[in-house]
Amino acid sequence: MKVLTANRLTDGIAVWYADGGWADIVDNAEIAHDKATEDRLEAIGAAAYAGNEVVDVNLIDVSVVDGVVEPVRLREKIRAAGPTIRHDLGKQAARAA
Amino acid sequence: MYRYDEFDHDFVQARVAEFSDQVQRRLAGEITEDQFRPLRLMNGVYLQLHAYMLRIAVPYGTLNSKQLRMLGHIARKYDKGYGHFTTRQNIQFNWPALSDIPAILADLASVEMHAIQTSGNCIRNVTADHFAGAAADEVADPRPYAEILRQWSSVHPEFSFLPRKFKIAVTGAERDRAAIQTHDIGLHLKRNAAGELGFAVYIGGGQGRTPMVAKKIRDFLPEADLLSYCTAILRVYNLYGRRDNKYKARIKILVHETGVEEITRQVEAEWQELKDAELKLPEADIRAIDAYFAPPQLSDRPEGDETVKLARLDSKRFSDWLDQNVVTHRHPDYAAMTISLKGIGEVPGDASDSQMEAVADIAEKYAFDELRVSHEQNLILPHVARADLKAVYDALVDIGLATANSNLISDIISCPGLDYCALATARSIPIAQEISRRFASLERQREIGELKLKISGCINACGHHHVGHIGILGVEKKGAELYQVTLGGSADENTSVGEIIGRGFSSEEITDAIEQIVETYLGLRLDPQEKFIDAYRRVGPAPFKEALYAGEAKAA
Numbered sequence: 001m002k003v004l005t006a007n008r009l010t011d012g013i014a015v016w017y018a019d020g021g022w023a024d025i026v027d028n029a030e031i032a033h034d035k036a037t038e039d040r041l042e043a044i045g046a047a048a049y050a051g052n053e054v055v056d057v058n059l060i061d062v063s064v065v066d067g068v069v070e071p072v073r074l075r076e077k078i079r080a081a082g083p084t085i086r087h088d089l090g091k092q093a094a095r096a097a
Numbered sequence: 098m099y100r101y102d103e104f105d106h107d108f109v110q111a112r113v114a115e116f117s118d119q120v121q122r123r124l125a126g127e128i129t130e131d132q133f134r135p136l137r138l139m140n141g142v143y144l145q146l147h148a149y150m151l152r153i154a155v156p157y158g159t160l161n162s163k164q165l166r167m168l169g170h171i172a173r174k175y176d177k178g179y180g181h182f183t184t185r186q187n188i189q190f191n192w193p194a195l196s197d198i199p200a201i202l203a204d205l206a207s208v209e210m211h212a213i214q215t216s217g218n219c220i221r222n223v224t225a226d227h228f229a230g231a232a233a234d235e236v237a238d239p240r241p242y243a244e245i246l247r248q249w250s251s252v253h254p255e256f257s258f259l260p261r262k263f264k265i266a267v268t269g270a271e272r273d274r275a276a277i278q279t280h281d282i283g284l285h286l287k288r289n290a291a292g293e294l295g296f297a298v299y300i301g302g303g304q305g306r307t308p309m310v311a312k313k314i315r316d317f318l319p320e321a322d323l324l325s326y327c328t329a330i331l332r333v334y335n336l337y338g339r340r341d342n343k344y345k346a347r348i349k350i351l352v353h354e355t356g357v358e359e360i361t362r363q364v365e366a367e368w369q370e371l372k373d374a375e376l377k378l379p380e381a382d383i384r385a386i387d388a389y390f391a392p393p394q395l396s397d398r399p400e401g402d403e404t405v406k407l408a409r410l411d412s413k414r415f416s417d418w419l420d421q422n423v424v425t426h427r428h429p430d431y432a433a434m435t436i437s438l439k440g441i442g443e444v445p446g447d448a449s450d451s452q453m454e455a456v457a458d459i460a461e462k463y464a465f466d467e468l469r470v471s472h473e474q475n476l477i478l479p480h481v482a483r484a485d486l487k488a489v490y491d492a493l494v495d496i497g498l499a500t501a502n503s504n505l506i507s508d509i510i511s512c513p514g515l516d517y518c519a520l521a522t523a524r525s526i527p528i529a530q531e532i533s534r535r536f537a538s539l540e541r542q543r544e545i546g547e548l549k550l551k552i553s554g555c556i557n558a559c560g561h562h563h564v565g566h567i568g569i570l571g572v573e574k575k576g577a578e579l580y581q582v583t584l585g586g587s588a589d590e591n592t593s594v595g596e597i598i599g600r601g602f603s604s605e606e607i608t609d610a611i612e613q614i615v616e617t618y619l620g621l622r623l624d625p626q627e628k629f630i631d632a633y634r635r636v637g638p639a640p641f642k643e644a645l646y647a648g649e650a651k652a653a
Binding site: 010011012013049055056075078085086 | 519
């Protein structure tokens, strides 16, 4: 299972591809369950990169926990939440608020 | 301290205008990321995990109050209320929007600061002893030479596209506080028998995946020859340094593969061509730069002794802080002090916007407007009258920066690690915090004595783990963080690279392992005066291995 992630060009904020656009949180990212969808997501990422919407585009491994998308690797977990040492920063800050 | 002349102002303003235009064109989609990346890197803009990161140069770690106040302003206005001081004596902001960076650079330029050459394969910010100009053991202030190197290396046409980044450090004392032997070029300013100033020159030091201690290639280089000799070194490196493999591209690899004798011969041969030409520094020019670094007028303040004595009686905490964070100044009525950015359980090197502003106020009121950033990620007030120490201490207590732990086990160097860095393989900061909390007791830390603990979150070694008395390297193994321990590293005048002690530890085990190492040291040291590093050098790794792993061997 993979989702498409990148950083927004204007402010560098981490984003994930969901519902036909780039979302600020990973929760509802569109999941590729098969190679064909991976290819489609990759093409979307390449187009968004070429269109100067996002940079550093990657497909990352995820699992689904309680109906919510969760990255597999620690690096991506931290990108999706924010620094583990500052819960007031990053995506987790808005979640807590 | 150095003040920009007209040329410097024009140069920095021109760069702000140029990069602002590049950012605008990037945001408008007129240039691609591939075209933009090298441009942003030349201006200190990285892309990290959560956002862009902006690294701002603090030349040889010297700042005035106005500049620190501006950094506080930038933290508040454009970032998330804090900044991170680094091992290159720079500061990084972790959350700036690309669209705000032109405004940030314009603000910086208004206080004679910039982010030029804080990244890329060029000559980076030249670092220096953070006690320069104040230390009692100093031969001469190394910063004028660092400034000369800065002027020479800024957008140097020949050295802007080197095989890899290039780092220079200068110290002016026998006691090396600038870690010069871990640099591409390390310069030790000293006097010869005739009393003339010059440098012992070291090359090929570095950390990263292939740590090497620099080799001395010249015992005394006259000060007038500084630029011609550095040019000769850079030329040899630029010509022969490897460009085929990023991991073998630093000068340390060239020195290692060529051999010290041969590379010294090459440098000297190149230098013969250069030494009597236009790069020879005119005496008048050196002294003109020197004048910028003239120490403040330190009037006698003999009342300091009595004031300090009484304040000590009044407050044990002040007394402890004095013993730990205050060092001897060349003027007996003054002191140099470390403002620890390593509060127990805090993030090493981080300071909030209001802390930066408050420290700027303190420096303005009590320290002749002068501040330093140390490569150990602390702030320094180099000139404070002993009579004012208690007032400064009280002001630091008010802002939570009066931790007495300079050079103790909780004075940890740590890179940002996987909490921020796109290159990291493991987190470093939470490990630093946990170790700091474990050893929170000042009494216990002082019993342990001087101990340099350094943590990196990947093999690039930004956290200097190779040269920590205790070094910790975080790696990723089978999807989990694993921490490898090295012992016996050192970054002073007796630089050494630490040795890996054995298998790594999980994040849950690492603090216990560090405690076990410390307890082992306490058990075997000859007396409380024998420092950890000296004890390690005497006994070697065996007792530490035994303490950490003997149980496993028996169980197996």
